[in-house]
Amino acid sequence: MRYGFYLTVLTLTIIGSLSASLRAQDTSKKAKEKGGKARDAAAVPTGVREYTSRNFVVRTDLTPDETKDLLERLETMITQVGRYWGKPNAQIIEMYVVKKPDVWPEGFFPPEAWQSILSGGGLTMSQTTVSVDRFAGTKTLLNAKSIVYAVADRGTPQHEAVHAYCVQTFGTSGPTWFAEGIAELGNYWRDKDVSVQIHPGVMEYLQNTEPVPLTEIVDLRQTTGDSWQNYAWRWALCHMLAFNPNYAARFRPLGLSILAEGNQTFESVYGSMAPEISFEYLQFLEHLDQGYRVDLCSWDWKTKAIGVRGKSQVQSRINAGRGWQATRLLTKADQSYAYTADGEWQLGKEGEKLTADGDEKGQGKLVGVIFDDYKLSEPFELGREGRWTAPQEGALFVRCQDEWNNLADNNGTVTLKLKLAE
């Protein structure tokens, strides 16, 4: 009988903490049973109320107005996250959201959850039952149930709700870099807006710290619940991969296959692109600020750079609203080139029309950089017309000088022509 090949595996997982004890698992089971029944006043402590919305049941000491606001944000987020992964949330997500810990009686929460809340964080406890077909080696998720414990700080409930969604929908939340990275993406998710808008403290940290290398972030030995600093790097990588058009198309299938099978790793999907990803990830972090758009600053890996000879020239159109753009020119060290950049552009919709010489402060000026072996030279100024001597060999990239986080409202293009100087 085929039935004999099946093996049912029950797994308990805790995301957001370093260890799981048996006691915590028991408590989580009890909480689950309690949560599935009709609510009575006795199920929650005094000062705590239960609220339900389409996808959530939340027990919290927040005020009704605060809870309404939270539920609206959670509902918007879970709808968009479900749409992104192509699987709408199908099961109520149960949450405890704590504003004032002293409202909650001692022993009410599993110890790990309590510890997490007291330290200002959150925890998602999940129980999954998977049927394993030992003949075919396939796994089928029979049921999964998560309970979220989170402080009421903006962001934590959303973050944990993404873990709950992943486990309840896919049976897992994936390796640490992915689970925590997409949970932070969900926390910051805004409809049809991929500009960076993150917590000011996280921004300050990322702007003032030497970047953690890519290989370290995706290292499978990384554990969840380690530090908010590590979460910041995971967010940065996942944000870049999810919204930079060079990698975005692979991010969703990678995620789905990580969530469905668990057999795809960062290396198996992106391994051959690691140098490109690492380069763009570092560029992202170098220019990171609120409002930065990875989609506008994606690197052009396709346009080939070529050397010019005799009277031949290369031509490119440079958009004021983008980051570094390929000129097609392969430079030679110490070689002089003549260039013209015809056209006008504007920094902002109401901005004055500028040539590639820019304004008196140098804003709007055509500037360049040389790319060689995944490294960039120091940027240098060009302009509307002139001669310029290449400091080194490599591919010339240019852009319109402007704040990196303020490119989206720029307008116009210039046509850049380059040839050997006479």
Ligand SMILES: [Zn+2]
């Ligand atoms: Zn998390």
